[in-house]
Structures are given as structure tokens and as C-alpha cells.
Amino acid sequence: MLTSAGVAAGVDLCLHLIRRDHGAAAANRAARMCVVPPWRDGGQAQFIDRPVPEPTLASTTATRAWALEHLGEPLTLGRLAEHARMSLRSFTRRFRDEVGMTPVQWLTAQRLELAKQLLETTDLPVDLVAHRAGIGSGNSLRAHMRTAFGISPAAYRRAFGPAGPTATG
Numbered sequence: 001m002l003t004s005a006g007v008a009a010g011v012d013l014c015l016h017l018i019r020r021d022h023g024a025a026a027a028n029r030a031a032r033m034c035v036v037p038p039w040r041d042g043g044q045a046q047f048i049d050r051p052v053p054e055p056t057l058a059s060t061t062a063t064r065a066w067a068l069e070h071l072g073e074p075l076t077l078g079r080l081a082e083h084a085r086m087s088l089r090s091f092t093r094r095f096r097d098e099v100g101m102t103p104v105q106w107l108t109a110q111r112l113e114l115a116k117q118l119l120e121t122t123d124l125p126v127d128l129v130a131h132r133a134g135i136g137s138g139n140s141l142r143a144h145m146r147t148a149f150g151i152s153p154a155a156y157r158r159a160f161g162p163a164g165p166t167a168t169g
Contacts (some may be wrong), residue, residue, distance in 0.1 A: 024162045028120065053101050060084055060095045067107060071114050071134045077103055112148055119157040126153045 003013075010092060013032065019027035026127055063084040069089035080103055081091035093101045115133040124132070138153070145153055 024160075026122070028160050058087070060091065060098055060129055061071065063091075064099075064106075068110060071107075072132050073134065075107060075134065080107075107134075108109055108144065109148075111135050112144055113144070115153070116156065116160070120160045121162060123161075 014032055015027050015107055018030050031153055035060050066083055067080060069086075077092065078088060081088045082093075084091050084094075086094065092103060095106070101109075111133045115129050115135060118129045118132060122129070125138075126141060128137040130138050133141070135141045135144060144151055145151060145156060149156065151159075
């Protein structure tokens with residue numbers, strides 16, 4: 001028998017049941033759709049998926065797809081422009097027109113999304129998550145996540161990781 005008191009506790013209970021029956025990924029998706037964290041720590045920020053622009057037939061699409069496959073590598077603006085077979089200036093202008101942000105901003109956002117995915121689905125150390133996501137060091141990942149999401153990688157993993165919270169409440 002499971003019980004809860006209050007609306008927020010009811011949502012917590014529903015997420016617990018989804019997590020138990022369908023896994024952490026399903027519970028995380030449901031929580032995001034409801035605009036609630038999978039577990040409430042108190043004072044925790046809301047976690048809302050920010051959609052990435054869908055690939056189109058635009059001129060930087062192939063380079064964006066290529067960059068997503070190489071996030072763990074050094075990807076300079078020059079390397080991206082070279083891959084797109086454009087001058088640096090043309091690439092930057094077209095990229096911004098197509099995506100709505102600079103290539104560097106987009107690349108950072110994609111690397112942070114990869115880091116979040118690794119934190120949610122693995123128990124890799126933060127330094128290795130940062131390296132695989134192309135962010136460099138654990139300290140750099142901590143700074144980027146605090147700026148972008150207001151939370152540390154460890155706190156993010158506690159909230160969204162596969163194991164879930166260790167406490168019952």
C-alpha cells in the first residue's frame with residue numbers, strides 16, 4: 001500500500017510508480033512533461049527540456065549532425081566552418097540564421113545535453129562525463145551546469161540518475 005498527502009506528494013508518488021514499473025528514463029520524461037523534478041530536494045529548480053532546432057535542408061545541417069557525433073573532440077569554429085565548406089564569416093552568419101544562436105552557444109548547449117544524459121544513465125565520474133561531453137574538466141562542467149541550470153552535476157545526478165534518491169522521503 002502506498003499513500004501520499006497533498007498534491008505535490010501525489011505527483012511524487014505517481015513518479016515513484018512510473019519509475020518502479022517502467023524505469024528512471026520514463027519517470028524523468030513524465031516529470032519533465034509535468035514540469036516537475038523527478039525527486040524534490042526542496043528549493044530545486046524546474047527542469048524543462050529545451051528543444052534543439054530540428055535539422056532542415058539548411059546549409060549547416062550536415063555540419064550540426066557531424067558535430068553531434070564528435071562532441072567529445074575539440075571542435076573549433078574554424079573546424080566547423082571547414083566541415084561546412086564555408087568561410088568562417090559565412091558559416092557563423094548562416095548558422096545563427098538557421099539555429100538562432102551562435103555556433104559556440106549551440107555547441108555548449110549540445111555538450112551540456114550530452115553531459116546530462118550521461119549523468120542520468122551512467123555512474124561515470126564527473127571528470128569522465130565532462131571529458132566525454134567535450135567540456136574538459138569536472139570543474140568546467142560544474143561551472144557550466146551551475147550557470148545553465150543552477151545545479152551541480154552531483155545534484156543533477158541525484159535528481160535524475162538511474163538510482164534515484166536513497167532516502168524515502
